[in-house]
Amino acid sequence: MAVPAGPKGTRDFYPEDMAFQQYVFSKWQKTCERYGFESYDGPMFEHLEVYTQKSGDEIEHQLYAFEDKAKRKIALRPELTPTLARMVAAKGNALKRPLRWYSIPRLFRYERTQKGRLREFYQINMDILGIETVDADAELIAAVIGMMIDLGFDSNDFKVRVSSRTLLEELFTQAGLPGDKFTSIYALLDRKNKVSEDEYSEDMKTIVEDPLVREKILAMFNAQSLDQIIAIAGKTPSVETLLQLFNLLDAYGYKDYAVFDINIVRGLAYYTGIVFEVFDIKKSMRAIAGGGRYDKLVELYGGIPTPAVGFAAGDVVLGDLLKEKGLTPPIPPRSRFFIVYFNDIQRNTVIALCQQIRNSGYSCEFSLKECNVGKQLNNANAARAEYTIFLGGDEGKNGDVRVKNMTKGDEQVIKLDNLISHIATLP
Numbered sequence: 001m002a003v004p005a006g007p008k009g010t011r012d013f014y015p016e017d018m019a020f021q022q023y024v025f026s027k028w029q030k031t032c033e034r035y036g037f038e039s040y041d042g043p044m045f046e047h048l049e050v051y052t053q054k055s056g057d058e059i060e061h062q063l064y065a066f067e068d069k070a071k072r073k074i075a076l077r078p079e080l081t082p083t084l085a086r087m088v089a090a091k092g093n094a095l096k097r098p099l100r101w102y103s104i105p106r107l108f109r110y111e112r113t114q115k116g117r118l119r120e121f122y123q124i125n126m127d128i129l130g131i132e133t134v135d136a137d138a139e140l141i142a143a144v145i146g147m148m149i150d151l152g153f154d155s156n157d158f159k160v161r162v163s164s165r166t167l168l169e170e171l172f173t174q175a176g177l178p179g180d181k182f183t184s185i186y187a188l189l190d191r192k193n194k195v196s197e198d199e200y201s202e203d204m205k206t207i208v209e210d211p212l213v214r215e216k217i218l219a220m221f222n223a224q225s226l227d228q229i230i231a232i233a234g235k236t237p238s239v240e241t242l243l244q245l246f247n248l249l250d251a252y253g254y255k256d257y258a259v260f261d262i263n264i265v266r267g268l269a270y271y272t273g274i275v276f277e278v279f280d281i282k283k284s285m286r287a288i289a290g291g292g293r294y295d296k297l298v299e300l301y302g303g304i305p306t307p308a309v310g311f312a313a314g315d316v317v318l319g320d321l322l323k324e325k326g327l328t329p330p331i332p333p334r335s336r337f338f339i340v341y342f343n344d345i346q347r348n349t350v351i352a353l354c355q356q357i358r359n360s361g362y363s364c365e366f367s368l369k370e371c372n373v374g375k376q377l378n379n380a381n382a383a384r385a386e387y388t389i390f391l392g393g394d395e396g397k398n399g400d401v402r403v404k405n406m407t408k409g410d411e412q413v414i415k416l417d418n419l420i421s422h423i424a425t426l427p
Helices: 016-034 049-055 059-062 081-094 136-150 164-176 179-190 197-207 211-220 226-233 237-251 315-324 345-361 371-381 417-424
Strands: 043-048 065-067 071-078 099-103 106-108 119-131 158-164 256-261 274-280 290-295 309-314 337-341 365-366 387-391 400-405 409-416
Touching: 016 136, 043 081, 043 400, 049 059, 049 071, 049 081, 081 099, 081 119, 081 158, 106 365, 119 158, 119 315, 136 158, 136 237, 136 274, 136 290, 136 309, 158 164, 158 237, 164 211, 164 226, 164 237, 164 290, 179 197, 197 211, 211 226, 226 237, 237 256, 237 274, 237 315, 256 345, 274 309, 309 315, 337 345, 337 371, 345 365, 345 387, 345 417, 400 417, 409 417
Parallel strands: 158 256, 337 365, 337 387
Antiparallel strands: 043 071, 065 071, 099 119, 106 119, 119 309, 158 274, 274 290, 290 309, 387 400, 400 409
16 A cells, blocks of 8 residues: 655655754744744634635635534634734734734645645744834844844845835826726736746736836836936835835844845735845745735724734745755754663663653653664664763773763763763763
C-alpha cells in the first residue's frame, strides 16, 4: 500500500523543520517585544460574514468555508486582520489606545499552490491602533525592518517599497479617472507582475477606456521617485505625508532600507493610506511582507472610528529567503547532556543521575535500550548532545566521572559529587 500524502498545499513538520520554524518564531517574538508589542490571538475559524463583510462575497472561493452542524456558515481564517478589527470593535472604549498588538497565527487559503504560496501557513502580524498620524506608519515599518535585521538580513538583501493609496486617488482624480473605476484599477495594478504584458494592457484598456486618461495613468506608474511624482502632480497632501515618513525612517537609522515605489498598491480594498511591501533585493520572490493603513476597518465591524496600521509576513517566502542566503541556523541539541554508562553501573543509578541533572534545569537523556558504549555514543551523537557524561569504568572506581565536550573533544575528570556544580559552569 502506498504511503498517503498530506493534503495539497500543506506541510509536515519533522523535528528539524520544527526547529527551523521555532527559530523564526522566536526571532519574530523578540522583535515584537523589543518594539513594545503585546501578544493576542483569536479563533481558528470565524463566521463567514466576518470575511465577506470586508472583502465581498467573491472572497468565499478563496476560503475553506463550510456549514457546521447547526447550518451556520463558517470559514477557517485566511488572515487575522478582520478578527483583530472585530475584537477591537467589541471592546470599544474599554481598550486603552494606542494598541500595539502582535500575533503568529496559523492561516488557511484555498488558492493555487506555487513557489512561496501554500494553503496552510503561518504569519507574523503587527498592528498599531489609535494613532492617526504618520508616526505609527513609521514605527511599524521600522519594526518590519528590525524583524528582518534580527533574522540576519541587511540592506543588501531586501527593501521596503512604499506607496500610498491616497496618493493614487489624488493622481487618478487629476488624470480624470472616474471614482467608480478606482477599485478595479487597484486590483489590476496589484496583479501587474502576475500576468502577461498583453493581458495587463488589455485589462487596462477595458478599465480605462479614454486613451488620454490611460496615457496619464501609465506615465504616473513609470515614475521612479517621489521627485518625479511631484513634477507630475505637485506636492499633494499625500506626497507631504510620504516625505514625512521617509524623514522619520531616517531618524530610525533605516534610510537605506526603504524606497518609494508607485507600483505598490496592495490588493485588499480596506487600505486607506500608506501601503508597503517587503521584497528581496532582486525581487525574485513573492513579497516577504506587506501592510498599510486601514483607518475604517474597525468602524466597518460596528466599532468606534479607529485609525490603524498593520502588516503581515508569511513564513513560507521568508523561509525560502533565509535558506537562499545561508541564514538557517544549525539544528539545536536535543539534549545538553547524554549519560554513557559502563557495565558495572546499575540502570537505576543512571536514572537517578539523569533525574538529578534534569531537576537542576538541564536537558539530559540516556540510552533506553541497554547497549555497549559504542552504540551509546552513537545515540549521543544522534541526540546532538553538547556534552557526554561517562559514568563508571576506571574513573568510577575512584568516585569520578568523565565529561566530554562533543564539539571540541575536550575531556575533564571530576568528582561525581561535584558534577552538578561543575556543569553549571560549562559554556
